[in-house]
Amino acid sequence: MENFFTRYKNPLALMAVLFIQVVALATQVKRPEGAKPGSTGSGTRLIRVWTVTAFTPIEKVFVSTGRFFRNGWHDYADLRGARKQNIELQEEVARLQMEQVRLRQDADQARRLQALLDFKEKFITKTVAAQVIATSGTEQSRLITIDKGSKAGLRTDMAVITPDGIVGKVKDVFGSSAQVLLINDHDSGAGVILEHSRLQGIVKGTPLGELQINDIMSDEKVETGEHVITSGGDRIYPKGFSVGTVIAATPDRDNDPFLAIKIKPAADLNRLEEVLVITETSDNSRTASSGTEPMRAADILSQRLPSVPKVDPNAPKTPGGGQTAVPAAKPSPTPTPANANKPVSPGTEQKTAAASGAAKPSTSTTGVAATSTTVGKTGAEAKKPSSGQNQSPTASAAATPAQPKPTPAATGTAATSTVAGKTGAETKKPSSGQTQSPTASAAATPAKPKPTPPTTGSAAASTVTGKTGAEAKKPSSGQTQVPSGSAETAAAKPKPTPKKTATPKPTNSSTPDQPSATPTATPATQEKPPR
């Protein structure tokens, strides 16, 4: 026996070492997932903590020294073009400030509309900047190490981003460093949406370090170059962050009915230096509300229209008051006073609206229609913060008087175009089933009294019918589409009769208790358009 051990000493030693390592490996693999977070000092992970802790200070010295010299040179090089760049930046700042004003108003309305839908959105409230100090060094694991850890408030599963896009999530946290699993690691995943087609999927890393979506059916149309953003559904990455762009969409041979959509990451994952860790987010579902009483959408919109006298929702309505479709069905919070009665559409949008409307009169919708449009969409669609949403109502209301011969339908078309976020070509197409917003007609009524065909009371229906058949089938709060053709009629003969346009349609299932939009919209057409 002694001879046996002596003779096979080396193989036995090898087997012993391998056995120990396999047992240690099995211990890690079988560890319950629940015990993992925060257990940085337990069991086998201790070696990881020790190693990372031992190497991190050395690397920090190396990195900071190298960065010092590199930055010194870059500072000198950058100064050479600083003056010219400063002028350019000042111009850029001025332009951005103007744009910010517009976007802020857009955002205000988007929030109001989101509030109508009980939309909950996660906002980033706190981030921690960190420097990348190491990588995994292998292609089997796409992992980076950053110089911030639990002392900086980092925890596992926090999202890591750059200004270009998402990077990954925090995997392990140590005292003064943390490891981040990149999104192109094959163990990684993130919920995403294709920005234009609104298709949802899960982007995963491949063994080659590429990003790929595999769960979209092959009958869906996905075009290269389409932007991919986070969906927020994974509860790690907040919604709306850039993930990348589609570089190829081919049928997946291994997964037949699905597409293999390759994504080019927005962030350069091979050259990461500084990243942001999102350490805190907050749910914000009521940014547009300050009051407690629910308010109907028509009331909100009537406040937003410029120079519109405030209408008491309980006041007697005219028989054919312009109806809004959805809001009555869903109580909504009141908007913030600051935003109420504020003209929301900058002049540029008004011009656009007027121009496109004049170019080809089509379906008529007004600002009320804008709300209906958003509400009438599916949840996924309506949740998308559309930056152009708030342009529509004012655009239609304001552009009408500005034009020498504006057709109400035309202005309404422009508004619809903006609200729906569609291209002009799409919205200019008069669909056969288009209905009109009575509000639009009402808005034009006093100025150019001319009979128009009966219209529905639902602005939302108007918008819905302006979409494709598939979209129109989406839940739209019960709007009924009534064939009208009045849009074209109103545009061609812009002399609507108030009574006709004011006639409510019994077919509209969402109109019974709607406020009268007619008195609110009508004066708007006579007012000077806001800037």
Added chain:
Amino acid sequence: MNTAVSLTSREEIEVHRFSWPVSIGIPVLAIFLQVFLRVRFLTVLDLPLLVTIFFAVARRRPIPGMITGALIGTLQDAWTGHPIGLFGIAKTIVGYLGSSIGVKLDVENPGSRFLMTFAFVLIHRFVYMAISLQLVGGSEAWIWSHTLLSALVNGLAAVVLFAGLDKFKLRN
């Protein structure tokens, strides 16, 4: 019996030793370079594996060779997102085989060093994949082109690296 005599005589002739600073410093430096130098090329080049092969072959003693491989692999595992032990086991086996083969072959020749390293990279990759797929349940994919390229690059690098590391040998 002849073989045993041959092994003994060869071991007596060509066993090399290294100083403690070299024995510790070179592997640590290899891991350090592999992990902290964010050079894309280094992900193909496996410096810790080359160091493991070098020490195993030079010492020609299986137990120190596999322990060296186990330690280097475990340290390398700490920087990956995988369970610790994948590289450890793979490099343990490579260390053992390297020590064993070093007794039988002429490992001072550049050609044999290239071929030996080429083979060890494939073995290392194979063991890693086997453990990852069978034990850990990973989803790694064996890509021949990439693996062969990696073996080729590491083989060429080994010729240069081993020639440099030869200077640290302490001959008996």
